[in-house]
Amino acid sequence: MRYAKNILETIGNTPLVQLNSVTKEIDALVLAKVETFNPGNSIKDRMALKMIEDAEADGRLKPGGTIIEGTSGNTGMGLALAAIIKGYQCIFVISDKQSKEKMDILRAVGAEVIVCPTNVEPEDPRSYYSVSKRLGEETPNSWYVNQYDNPSNAITHYEQTGPEIWEQTDGKITHLVVGVGTGGTISGTAKYLKEQNPNIKIWGIDTYGSVFKKYHETGIFDENEIYPYITEGIGEDILPKNVDFSVIDGFTKVTDKDAAVYTRKIALEEGIFVGNSAGSAIKGMLQLKENFKKDDVVVVIFHDHGSRYVGKMFNDDWMRERGFLDEEITTAADLIKSHLDKDLITVQTEELVSHAIERMREFKISQIPVRDVNGLVGSVDESALLHRYIEDKNIADTPIKNVMGAMYPVVQLNASIDAVSKLITKENQAVMVDLGNGKHHIITKHDIINAI
Numbered sequence: 001m002r003y004a005k006n007i008l009e010t011i012g013n014t015p016l017v018q019l020n021s022v023t024k025e026i027d028a029l030v031l032a033k034v035e036t037f038n039p040g041n042s043i044k045d046r047m048a049l050k051m052i053e054d055a056e057a058d059g060r061l062k063p064g065g066t067i068i069e070g071t072s073g074n075t076g077m078g079l080a081l082a083a084i085i086k087g088y089q090c091i092f093v094i095s096d097k098q099s100k101e102k103m104d105i106l107r108a109v110g111a112e113v114i115v116c117p118t119n120v121e122p123e124d125p126r127s128y129y130s131v132s133k134r135l136g137e138e139t140p141n142s143w144y145v146n147q148y149d150n151p152s153n154a155i156t157h158y159e160q161t162g163p164e165i166w167e168q169t170d171g172k173i174t175h176l177v178v179g180v181g182t183g184g185t186i187s188g189t190a191k192y193l194k195e196q197n198p199n200i201k202i203w204g205i206d207t208y209g210s211v212f213k214k215y216h217e218t219g220i221f222d223e224n225e226i227y228p229y230i231t232e233g234i235g236e237d238i239l240p241k242n243v244d245f246s247v248i249d250g251f252t253k254v255t256d257k258d259a260a261v262y263t264r265k266i267a268l269e270e271g272i273f274v275g276n277s278a279g280s281a282i283k284g285m286l287q288l289k290e291n292f293k294k295d296d297v298v299v300v301i302f303h304d305h306g307s308r309y310v311g312k313m314f315n316d317d318w319m320r321e322r323g324f325l326d327e328e329i330t331t332a333a334d335l336i337k338s339h340l341d342k343d344l345i346t347v348q349t350e351e352l353v354s355h356a357i358e359r360m361r362e363f364k365i366s367q368i369p370v371r372d373v374n375g376l377v378g379s380v381d382e383s384a385l386l387h388r389y390i391e392d393k394n395i396a397d398t399p400i401k402n403v404m405g406a407m408y409p410v411v412q413l414n415a416s417i418d419a420v421s422k423l424i425t426k427e428n429q430a431v432m433v434d435l436g437n438g439k440h441h442i443i444t445k446h447d448i449i450n451a452i
């Protein structure tokens with residue numbers, strides 16, 4: 001019989017898979033180290049277990065103890081799995097930028113999850129660095145992991161990821177491309193590989209809003225470079241001790257949009273369903289393509305699984321809201337596509353102004369078409385109601401039919417965006433789209449601004 005004695009024994013020895021489509025512009029053999037094959041679906045299982053084992057060995061983590069960490073999710077998953085097998089509790093502090101799926105997954109494996117604001121300085125007491133540190137000091141029999149500065153993090157990759165890649169490529173690897181967060185993956189893997197062959201080039205992938213690239217190139221920690229970004233898992237506003245800049249040959253920065261678009265491409269073109277930092281790494285590799293030659297063997301690390309991003313990069317509405325979908329928006333049909341699933345909010349002629357105001361408040365809308373039993377007959381809009389209210393404070397109890405304005409113009413689904421936007425004026429705030437069978441949907445100025 002061949003079986004693992006527990007789930008932790010299945011960590012590591014992940015496959016190396018050739019990429020055949022997303023990197024076809026690159027004239028080299030490109031291989032992805034697909035870390036989703038780990039039991040927690042990410043590379044972080046490796047270092048989570050090693051950090052725990054090292055802390056057990058030197059007494060920092062004692063039997064029945066509580067593991068505390070500021071984690072964007074993947075390290076938490078690895079720690080939680082090991083905690084279950086080894087009998088520890090986990091408290092994880094996570095920033096509110098992280099996907100809800102990541103938080104739910106951590107709770108599913110028994111961890112307590114505390115959510116902190118992203119847009120505060122690391123020194124701020126509300127930041128996830130500060131909160132996790134404070135919990136570490138206040139919780140009895142606890143151990144604060146600190147993956148950023150914990151040397152066991154990079155050592156894991158020196159002991160596992162580096163040797164695996166070296167063996168799997170038969171020592172033929174020429175370049176390594178890795179997204180950098182705590183720096184553990186790139187530093188440990190690079191150190192091992194460069195010891196085998198100092199000519200191997202190591203490229204770090206950074207984000208806009210992070211300090212790594214400039215610091216590597218100039219030695220300047222530029223606080224002006226720090227601003228919120230969407231890409232998950234990579235880039236930092238601190239310099240973690242686990243980033244060993246001396247083994248990294250260069251960084252390239254990838255935009256949030258490109259990272260998201262390429263994350264989707266990997267799933268669609270390679271059938272490899274991986275997370276956001278994989279998209280960054282592939283786009284970064286394409287930005288670096290001049291550096292690769294025909295006989296090169298380029299290895300890229302895919303850190304985590306796509307399932308953690310189904311509400312984000314893999315969701316069309318999420319992509320559309322951020323302008324990440326390069327969709328051609330040319331007609332009225334395109335403009336209403338994202339809210340076609342929602343019912344048209346209307347108010348009836350005999351309802352009162354207070355009902356219309358309540359509906360505007362509940363649905364956060366500024367225009368409402370008015371209907372009677374025969375169909376649409378008029379409209380009410382927020383600013384007109386406000387003017388009427390200033391004239392007459394009793395207006396809330398007035399029937400809509402006494403205050404409503406003209407019905408919005410109606411267009412067909414194939415009306416051009418130009419034609420639709422010309423109909424929206426200071427006096428007329430919306431356009432109705434005829435869906436057939438007496439049904440309509442609404443296009444507002446807001447929808448047009450979003451689209452363009």
Ligand SMILES: Cc1ncc(COP(=O)(O)O)c(C=O)c1O
Pocket residue numbers: 072074075179180181182183184185186232233234275276277278303304
């Ligand atoms: C999805 C994802 N990609 C990349 C990284 C970066 O790995 P490392 O922290 O080893 O630099 C992380 C780690 O936080 C991650 O969660």
